[in-house]
Amino acid sequence: SEVSNTDKPSWQLLYTSYVHMCSPLRSGDNLLPIPLYQLPATFNGDHKRIIKWQTEWQACDELQMAAATKAEFAALDEITQPDSDLFRRGWDLRGRIEYLTKIPTYYYLYRVGGESLQTELTRPCPRCGSHDWKLEHPLLDMFHFRCEPCRIVSNISWDHQ
Numbered sequence: 001s002e003v004s005n006t007d008k009p010s011w012q013l014l015y016t017s018y019v020h021m022c023s024p025l026r027s028g029d030n031l032l033p034i035p036l037y038q039l040p041a042t043f044n045g046d047h048k049r050i051i052k053w054q055t056e057w058q059a060c061d062e063l064q065m066a067a068a069t070k071a072e073f074a075a076l077d078e079i080t081q082p083d084s085d086l087f088r089r090g091w092d093l094r095g096r097i098e099y100l101t102k103i104p105t106y107y108y109l110y111r112v113g114g115e116s117l118q119t120e121l122t123r124p125c126p127r128c129g130s131h132d133w134k135l136e137h138p139l140l141d142m143f144h145f146r147c148e149p150c151r152i153v154s155n156i157s158w159d160h161q
């Protein structure tokens, strides 16, 4: 077949949205979901944590997509800011998965807003401040930024694409 989620991916990422009900662990080669039961059994204790993280991420995404309210901004911070509780929890789970699978595993940091396409193209990594994370060619036509030390992938703001 043309694609398979049984091939060992060269990298993987935590990625979800309010419309995705499948596993938030995706192959970095084709974005196909990787079922959580395929992870080593030692991850079992973290299943509830990752489902809880996904559920809360999706709730924040749905809220920020809806009408402008005060809550919207708090929800947006949770999915866009590297100092948020959701980031910290998801990033820790990412590290755990990378440790268990020995596959480089990244965290997707959602990006909206920003002044212009020009400022977005020169946006530094929000975690370490490096400008080295801008990719010449976007990965999977989606991720224009990838910081290897920080294990973060991100997009050019959805407002300026």
Ligand SMILES: [Zn+2]
Residues within 6 Å of the ligand: 125, 126, 127, 128, 129, 130, 133, 147, 148, 149, 150
């Ligand atoms: Zn970084």
